Amino acid sequence: MDRPIGVFDSGVGGLTVLRALAHELPDEDLLYLGDTARVPYGTRSPETVIKYAQRVAAHMWSSGIKALVVACNTATAHALPTLQASGEALGIPVVGVVEPGVEAATKATVTGRVAVAGTEGTIRSRRYQDALERRGLEPVGVACPLFVSLAEEGWTDGEVPRLVAEAYLGGLREGPDTLILGCTHYPLLTSAIASVLPDVRLVDSASATAQVVARELEARGLIAESPGGTTRFLVTDNLDRFVRVGERFLGQRPEHVELVDLPAPHGPFAGTPS
Amino acid sequence: MDRPIGVFDSGVGGLTVLRALAHELPDEDLLYLGDTARVPYGTRSPETVIKYAQRVAAHMWSSGIKALVVACNTATAHALPTLQASGEALGIPVVGVVEPGVEAATKATVTGRVAVAGTEGTIRSRRYQDALERRGLEPVGVACPLFVSLAEEGWTDGEVPRLVAEAYLGGLREGPDTLILGCTHYPLLTSAIASVLPDVRLVDSASATAQVVARELEARGLIAESPGGTTRFLVTDNLDRFVRVGERFLGQRPEHVELVDLPAPHGPFAGTPS
Structure with a gap:
């Protein structure tokens, strides 16, 4: 399985988790999404965090991820059950922090x-x-x-x-x-x-989460078949600030960063699954 | 003209301007909107701030305001020319801080x-x-x-x-x-x-802005014809937090607060006017 692991956060914070994942699973390709157009999640209502998280997850799913790591405590706290139910239906593991x-x-x-x-x-x-x-x-x-x-x-x-x-x-x-x-x-x-x-x-x-992700991939036979180890970054706003501030969280300058616009969600991960 | 003056901010900060307006123009009805689903604007790109500001302005226009006060420095800095061009076309004054x-x-x-x-x-x-x-x-x-x-x-x-x-x-x-x-x-x-x-x-x-608003309303014959002085609040997320944190900015507890969902913008204020 050479699809990337998706890692999502409201902004730069999840880069501490990404770093631990790259250390624990050096052969895996990683796709990080920082929802910098809507950061921070920490002061928002549960309903709004769920809506934002679904939008991000839907986009990452359409990018072909094989697993989703919710590398944001607030998103995990409010949205994990909803995202896991969608993940279950789609056959991909969803791990929170x-x-x-x-x-x-x-x-x-x-x-x-x-x-x-x-x-x-x-x-x-x-x-x-x-x-x-x-x-x-x-x-x-x-x-x-x-x-x-x-x-x-x-x-x-x-x-x-x-x-x-x-x-x-x-x-x-x-x-x-x-x-x-x-x-x-x-x-x-x-x-x-x-x-x-x-x-x-x-x-x-961060490192505890990386270990759980490794365990899940093993259990589901989803470990990378050939060494990859690439990392790509997507942000929804202000790419320059992400690179500048993100460096402190990642321990190195994020490279291969792209700006994406997330449309209103539709399709998988978009609504509350029945 | 007994339509309200619209006052908009990314969150609670604009309440300091609202307070000055209520002091300067005690007979006017005021409608405040805090875009708490997307706060803060201060770390976002100009393009995103313009998009968010247009969405808020379109909603306030549809609520029947007679003037729009952009009570947020970041929104004024990035979006005022765009909002003023729309305001010009619609015949309502748009004042920034x-x-x-x-x-x-x-x-x-x-x-x-x-x-x-x-x-x-x-x-x-x-x-x-x-x-x-x-x-x-x-x-x-x-x-x-x-x-x-x-x-x-x-x-x-x-x-x-x-x-x-x-x-x-x-x-x-x-x-x-x-x-x-x-x-x-x-x-x-x-x-x-x-x-x-x-x-x-x-x-x-804040008080300088309130004086400019008063001057504009006078000049355009838009001063309230009968004493009103009511204030209503709209927020796009987390009403409880708005009331709790807003009290420090307004000097009193905000009352008559409603949660609104802003759809993707369409109609007046929605796009860059030609």
Whole structure:
């Protein structure tokens, strides 16, 4: 199967997941789509996130992907069940970032008290908290909206990110032993977060997600038959900014980037499957 | 003429302009639209901002407005000429926030050196800088992207906003005598900005814009014939968040808020007029 794996995010954040995938599955071709015309998803309603995610998934499906990775916590939190139902009907696996992160945190915690930091939408959805509770853990959710702008502006070290991290997370010092970075932007702020919570294990779902994707491809016989390893990028707006800001998330300058216009959705992935 | 004045912004920021309009024209009915399904405009390309602005303007036109106020600096910077050409054809005035701010700064400056702080899109457009140069002034533009999140999160006082303001604006201390707050969010950060630039005059275009609107309505015989003074709000997503965050911008809780879905644009304001 030499079709690419589709990886989608609202913008640049999912590049941290793409990076982990390229590391875990170096022979696979990857197709990334950043919905930069509609970013951020973190402050939108569940209905709107579902609509946007369907539009992106429909476009990626029409590009011939063999699997879809929802590399955005907010999109996973709101839209994964809908996208998975469509994926099921079309015969392609759809993997989100929440379950892999929860699995990793479950392994990491000793006390069973696990915090999750995320966007307003992700925390309000309670997707992480519910998944942790189902495993018998004690979750606490903290929305950290300013982290996204800090990461995108490259403001990841020094006094400002440390003060912001202290304001959001200082209250967790006497609590959980594990913190899930429940937004793909937050790994860039690891040093600021770790300075506030030096004794807390930080769980980044990127590599956990990449492992789940590898497992799924194996199980379904979808592993690349010949070595590929190419990566292409699609964005829905502002290509220049994607390249400039994306470099910090990907660890290298994104190349082969194309601007696409997503029409109103139709066909597979477009509506809620019955 | 008892039709409402339409006021549009990408989200909550334009509420600072709405507030000034309600103060300047207390008898007018106002219809506000916050495009919260597509906010923020500040990091988008000019083409996308124009497309989004046309969609909003077309919807407001179909709601029967008698004038349109583009209460968003980024939308004004990119889309005002297009919207004004449509407005001309339809016989309604379209007023943006850039020219009124520039006029007010021209009156305020003594040395002729004027800075403007705004979103990435506004500063890159050079709309303010060019308008200031046309008046023989010496402009300097500074993009302050983090200010929007700080204002929306209510993080307007204390060490974090002061440090962020210092990082963006500290370099202006020996320069301009006047600073245009070229984004409707920034007035909420006045105290942090003033603490960094105590000797610089801060110009907020909200009241200047309201005065220009009043002048236009007078000139065209469009002033309300009977006292109205009602305000209605439309948002394209996440009504709850609009009410919650909007309260800080409006100075009171927005009431009579409705969720609207904007279809792909057609009819007046929808395309670039010939």
